[in-house]
Amino acid sequence: MDFPTFDYSAPLCLGELCMPAVERHFAAGVRQKLFFASQAIGSVQGGTFHRHVQEPGKLSTPLPATTAAVFDLQDLTMPLATALAAQFLVQKNRLDLSVPVVAALPTFVEPHFAKITLDMLLDHSSGLPAQARLYPPTEVLTKRSVWGTRGAEPLIQAALRKLPLAAAPGTQTQVSHLGFMLLGWVLEAVLRQPLDAFLAKEIYGPLGLAEDLFFVGPRAKTAVPRHFVATPPSRWRQKLVCGEVRDSNAWAQGGV
Numbered sequence: 001m002d003f004p005t006f007d008y009s010a011p012l013c014l015g016e017l018c019m020p021a022v023e024r025h026f027a028a029g030v031r032q033k034l035f036f037a038s039q040a041i042g043s044v045q046g047g048t049f050h051r052h053v054q055e056p057g058k059l060s061t062p063l064p065a066t067t068a069a070v071f072d073l074q075d076l077t078m079p080l081a082t083a084l085a086a087q088f089l090v091q092k093n094r095l096d097l098s099v100p101v102v103a104a105l106p107t108f109v110e111p112h113f114a115k116i117t118l119d120m121l122l123d124h125s126s127g128l129p130a131q132a133r134l135y136p137p138t139e140v141l142t143k144r145s146v147w148g149t150r151g152a153e154p155l156i157q158a159a160l161r162k163l164p165l166a167a168a169p170g171t172q173t174q175v176s177h178l179g180f181m182l183l184g185w186v187l188e189a190v191l192r193q194p195l196d197a198f199l200a201k202e203i204y205g206p207l208g209l210a211e212d213l214f215f216v217g218p219r220a221k222t223a224v225p226r227h228f229v230a231t232p233p234s235r236w237r238q239k240l241v242c243g244e245v246r247d248s249n250a251w252a253q254g255g256v
Contacts (some may be wrong), residue, residue, distance in 0.1 A: 150254040215256035
């Protein structure tokens with residue numbers, strides 16, 4: 001979608017001209033089912049002057065017309081969680097980005113993991129594919145299934161280890177969800193605790209963001225009632241995904 005160009009240094013222009021155009025694009029996106037719902041927020045110099053929730057499409061669960069609706073940030077967890085935690089550890093001299101993956105995860109014995117360094121995971125030059133299915137989509141999920149729990153993490157890791165590289169490490173740049181999943185495992189090995197627990201305690205909490213950026217486990221209940229915006233149905237999980245992580249690789253290993 002092409003957005004009009006305005007002088008963003010002028011709050012009046014931004015408020016009167018830009019936000020209606022943004023809302024029209026969001027409304028068109030909902031009608032075209034590009035996404036289920038949207039919330040437009042206009043802010044200048046720390047002050048919010050505009051907030052609007054676009055009603056959801058027919059496939060979504062009911063979403064009240066309120067700014068309290070909670071969205072799954074999906075790919076934004078790469079910069080807002082994993083990369084942020086890595087930067088924090090680098091500043092504390094607890095993480096060396098030049099070391100190979102195998103130094104932090106000894107089970108990754110395949111030769112290419114000795115050539116993939118942590119900075120390659122951060123800048124998407126590791127050579128890992130953009131995405132791949134690391135779970136058995138034909139396996140029927142039951143209450144006793146290991147899938148959807150932390151117990152499945154070794155199975156997910158084993159599947160990733162078997163994947164062929166899409167390019168030699170350090171030769172090409174391709175946004176890789178798998179690379180950041182691998183980086184998350186490295187950080188958890190360094191931290192010796194789940195990444196979400198570390199972020200909530202050490203970063204989001206002190207910054208006063210705990211009520212805005214938070215994590216929900218695959219089988220957890222939030223402490224307070226919240227309205228979640230649904231994401232597309234999952235054929236494997238056989239339901240509309242709402243209040244759970246959309247990415248099935250993340251969900252399969254008990255991710256948030």
